[in-house]
Structures are given as C-alpha cells and as structure tokens.
Amino acid sequence: ELMRRAAAAAPDGSPERRSLEDESSSLSQRTRQAEQDNATIYQDPVPSAGALPRLEPKLFVKPIRPEEGLSSAQAAYADAFPALLPAATAAAVTQFHGEVHAKLHDLSTRTTSDAEKAQKALAELELPQALEACEADKRLPARLVRAIAKAQATGGVGVLEELLSACTALEKEAVGAATMANEVLKAEEEKDAALLSDEPRLTRPLLHALKTTQPLVITRSQLDTNRERLETA
Structure with a gap:
C-alpha cells in the first residue's frame, strides 16, 4: 500500500514512478501467491512400511587380513579402522570412553563407601551376630531384654x-x-x-x-x- 501511494505521488512518466509501480505490482503478486499457498492444504500419499522395498546390506570395502612380515611403517597402518576413522570422530570416541570410565569409577567408589558405612552401622547394632545368636541360643539380645524389663516395670x-x-x-x-x-x-x-x-x-x-x-x-x-x-x- 505504501509502495502504491509513493508511485501515485511520483510525476507521470518518470522513471521513479515506473520503478515504484513495477515493484508494487511484484509485491502484490507475491502477496497473492503467498496467501494462496497458505490457504492450500497439500496431501501427499505416503506408502506404508510394508510397501517399501527392503534395504539389503552392501559391502563397500572388502576386509583384508594384513600380510605377515610387515615393516614397522606398514604395521602402523595394518589396522584399516583408524585410517578410515576421522580424527574428530576418534577424539569424540576417546572422550566418550573416558567419561564412561570416570562414571563407572565414581559409582564403584560410592558403592564401596556405602557398603563400608552399612557394615559399620550393622556392627554398632551387633548385627547379624545378634540375630544369629538368637536363633542358636534361643535368647534375645541384652539391649532388647533391658527394654522389655523396663516396659514391664512400668506396669x-x-x-x-x-x-x-x-x-x-x-x-x-x-x-x-x-x-x-x-x-x-x-x-x-x-x-x-x-x-x-x-x-x-x-x-x-x-x-x-x-x-x-x-x-x-x-x-x-x-x-x-x-x-x-x-x-x-
């Protein structure tokens, strides 16, 4: 609308007016096309998974066992995997392995610490020796006997x-x-x-x-x- 008003304000037959009119007409056409595209709903048929052809595995590189008697320089390139793996990918794999190892080490350390704390707490309660003694001697722990006696003393x-x-x-x-x-x-x-x-x-x-x-x-x-x-x- 602003482009149309500017064109109307320019002198008749001037290059500026023709340029503004052309630009206004182009903008109007693109606006109509955009409105039509937005109002149109396209529905493309998508075949089911069963109708698609099955992808068969293909061998791109034939694995070859390195020959024996390779020199030290050749032995460095005997494994084809490091040579084919990009340096950035190799660095990412190494970093991932390091992070996994660090997490496993942290879990192992915490598990060991928790097991030691549990053993210490059980030792303070004289467990499981106290329970085993109850089953073997048919006697309750002394601390439990004192608690029962105290309850009985109150009535x-x-x-x-x-x-x-x-x-x-x-x-x-x-x-x-x-x-x-x-x-x-x-x-x-x-x-x-x-x-x-x-x-x-x-x-x-x-x-x-x-x-x-x-x-x-x-x-x-x-x-x-x-x-x-x-x-x-």
Missing part, C-alpha cells in the same frame, strides 16, 4: 493398653471438637462471603483487618495448626 502390657485407650479417647474428643469448630468457622466464612458480595468495595484483606474479624482469623490459624499436630501425632 506391663495392661498399663500400655490403658494408656493407648486413653490416647484414643482423647484423640476422638479432639477430633470432635475440631470438627465442631470447623463447622462454626465455615458458617462464619459463608457470612463473610455474603458480606463481600453485598459490599464490592470491601476486600477480604480489609475484612480480616477489622477488629471483629481478627479473632476468627487467629482461631482459624490455630485450628489448622492443632489439626496438623494431631494428624502428626
């Missing part, structure tokens, strides 16, 4: 079961109280949402900053914290 299994029942009852009571508090807070949240919908100028941060709403915000936070502690326990 035995009966006291532990009573403590477990008390903990379970307290857990149910706490869950009930948290559920009730959650329902109350949910009702207050619905009232807040209704208030925000009725008062578009009132935002939630501004609502939370009100003195009448701050206790509810603190209670919600404390309830969430106590619920997380209860679930962890």
Whole structure:
C-alpha cells in the first residue's frame, strides 16, 4: 500500500514512478501467491512400511587380513579402522570412553563407601551376630531384654493398653471438637462471603483487618495448626 501511494505521488512518466509501480505490482503478486499457498492444504500419499522395498546390506570395502612380515611403517597402518576413522570422530570416541570410565569409577567408589558405612552401622547394632545368636541360643539380645524389663516395670502390657485407650479417647474428643469448630468457622466464612458480595468495595484483606474479624482469623490459624499436630501425632 505504501509502495502504491509513493508511485501515485511520483510525476507521470518518470522513471521513479515506473520503478515504484513495477515493484508494487511484484509485491502484490507475491502477496497473492503467498496467501494462496497458505490457504492450500497439500496431501501427499505416503506408502506404508510394508510397501517399501527392503534395504539389503552392501559391502563397500572388502576386509583384508594384513600380510605377515610387515615393516614397522606398514604395521602402523595394518589396522584399516583408524585410517578410515576421522580424527574428530576418534577424539569424540576417546572422550566418550573416558567419561564412561570416570562414571563407572565414581559409582564403584560410592558403592564401596556405602557398603563400608552399612557394615559399620550393622556392627554398632551387633548385627547379624545378634540375630544369629538368637536363633542358636534361643535368647534375645541384652539391649532388647533391658527394654522389655523396663516396659514391664512400668506396669506391663495392661498399663500400655490403658494408656493407648486413653490416647484414643482423647484423640476422638479432639477430633470432635475440631470438627465442631470447623463447622462454626465455615458458617462464619459463608457470612463473610455474603458480606463481600453485598459490599464490592470491601476486600477480604480489609475484612480480616477489622477488629471483629481478627479473632476468627487467629482461631482459624490455630485450628489448622492443632489439626496438623494431631494428624502428626
């Protein structure tokens, strides 16, 4: 469009106008051709893999065994592979082999270190000798015997079961109280949402900053914290 306007502004019959008109016509033609190419969807049939002819292997270079009795200069070129392999490819192969060797060495070192740490940890726990002694002597390790004696000294299994029942009852009571508090807070949240919908100028941060709403915000936070502690326990 700019080219056409420039041509119209040039004097009639001038070389500049003819040049601009030719360039404008060429651009218009190329634009129409591009729009046509973009609007055309070409679908070329692609044959299936089974319809394609099978590629047969071909031997490009016949392998020849080096003759015996080669000189030192000839022996350096007896292997045809290094001679045919480009220097850049040979360097890349060497680098790759070095990286693989380094990774394998690192894995071997870490595996050895982890095995030593595991053996040390087992030795501190007197394992597996302690388990083998249990099976052979029918006796528990001294440390386990002391732990059992300590548990029995506090009242035995009966006291532990009573403590477990008390903990379970307290857990149910706490869950009930948290559920009730959650329902109350949910009702207050619905009232807040209704208030925000009725008062578009009132935002939630501004609502939370009100003195009448701050206790509810603190209670919600404390309830969430106590619920997380209860679930962890």
